[in-house]
Amino acid sequence: MEGGFFIGKTTLFMMLLALCIAPTFVRGQGTRVGFYSRSCPRAEAIVRSAVQAHFRFDPTVAPGLLRMHFHDCFVRGCDGSVLLDGPSAEKTSNANRGLRGYEVIDDAKTQLETACPGVVSCTDILALAARDSVALTNGPSWAVPTGRRDGRVSSASDAGNLPSFLDSVDVQKQKFADLGLNTLDLVALVGGHTIGTGACRFFQNRLYNFNTTTSVDPSIDPSFVSQLQSLCPQGGDGARRVALDTGSPNRFDTSFFANLRSGRGLLESDQKLWTDASTRTFVQSFLSSGGPTRLDFGAEFARSMVKMSNIGVKTGTDGEIRKICSAINA
Ligand SMILES: *[C@@H]1O[C@H](CO)[C@@H](O)[C@H](O)[C@H]1NC(C)=O
Numbered sequence: 001m002e003g004g005f006f007i008g009k010t011t012l013f014m015m016l017l018a019l020c021i022a023p024t025f026v027r028g029q030g031t032r033v034g035f036y037s038r039s040c041p042r043a044e045a046i047v048r049s050a051v052q053a054h055f056r057f058d059p060t061v062a063p064g065l066l067r068m069h070f071h072d073c074f075v076r077g078c079d080g081s082v083l084l085d086g087p088s089a090e091k092t093s094n095a096n097r098g099l100r101g102y103e104v105i106d107d108a109k110t111q112l113e114t115a116c117p118g119v120v121s122c123t124d125i126l127a128l129a130a131r132d133s134v135a136l137t138n139g140p141s142w143a144v145p146t147g148r149r150d151g152r153v154s155s156a157s158d159a160g161n162l163p164s165f166l167d168s169v170d171v172q173k174q175k176f177a178d179l180g181l182n183t184l185d186l187v188a189l190v191g192g193h194t195i196g197t198g199a200c201r202f203f204q205n206r207l208y209n210f211n212t213t214t215s216v217d218p219s220i221d222p223s224f225v226s227q228l229q230s231l232c233p234q235g236g237d238g239a240r241r242v243a244l245d246t247g248s249p250n251r252f253d254t255s256f257f258a259n260l261r262s263g264r265g266l267l268e269s270d271q272k273l274w275t276d277a278s279t280r281t282f283v284q285s286f287l288s289s290g291g292p293t294r295l296d297f298g299a300e301f302a303r304s305m306v307k308m309s310n311i312g313v314k315t316g317t318d319g320e321i322r323k324i325c326s327a328i329n330a
Helices: 002-026 043-057 061-074 102-115 122-136 156-161 169-177 183-194 222-231 255-261 268-275 277-287 297-308
Strands: 197-199 241-243
Touching: 043 061, 043 102, 043 122, 061 102, 061 122, 061 183, 102 122, 122 297, 169 183, 169 268, 169 277, 183 255, 183 268, 183 277, 183 297, 255 268, 255 277, 268 277
Parallel strands: none
Antiparallel strands: 197 241
């Protein structure tokens, strides 16, 4: 009897233990919120202060880090492959040439290696820095599941599945679907263009040589055409940068979607989110002030970011914790 009681108590204890531990492992794909709470308690604070310090000096690092995290996750999963240096590394591809903010990640990594050597992965630093960047521009904040590990491979030829400003909505949807992201995720994440800029060379064709029928893209609001033409004169500097969200490029808000509604999207791929009925539904939901179809952009963006940041993650003993973010461990 006594033995039976003892076993019963142990079994009960094991069951309770399982109940406490299980949710930690089921969430995400092995990542969990607070992964570093014991091993490096100041990890998230160190990343945040590094991002803040650089942001104060140069606010354009915010959209830069958000975009870099996105480009990391879309190629080989979120594994820091975009951070690696090398003659044919991901960062050398056309799609990644304009990426910025590497110095912020390196700065945070240096501080983390002093505080807790060999513990915090570079890809987690990037995921946290993207969250902090959004918060710094008055956007939402959210709990980032951590525990990703760094990959050891980076190849420019893998960057082909990154979305392009020339993609149709169907192609954009397919590229997202390939990674488990749906149409709502697509619209929410492209909404990240509420901060940041695009170079003239990415939309100049819409102003001067759209197609053989019309030289100007008819989906652009006519008054906006002249505004853009003066910002990007024909034959002018293709590298000149223009706000992706006219009137509010430094603030994370829904005006990017309002601009799409009024034909004031900068990139053709962005404007198509309004032209196409399947994506316009979500743009309208983000702009709606009430009613059953309203969606809160900030909340949906945060949800989609967590989903994206779990794409193809390496956890457990897979991958490594890089000592330097630009190079694999020796
Ligand atoms: C040019 O673009 C317009 C507007 O999108 C479209 O209606 C037209 O069919 C296009 N012409 C060609 C030749 O692709």
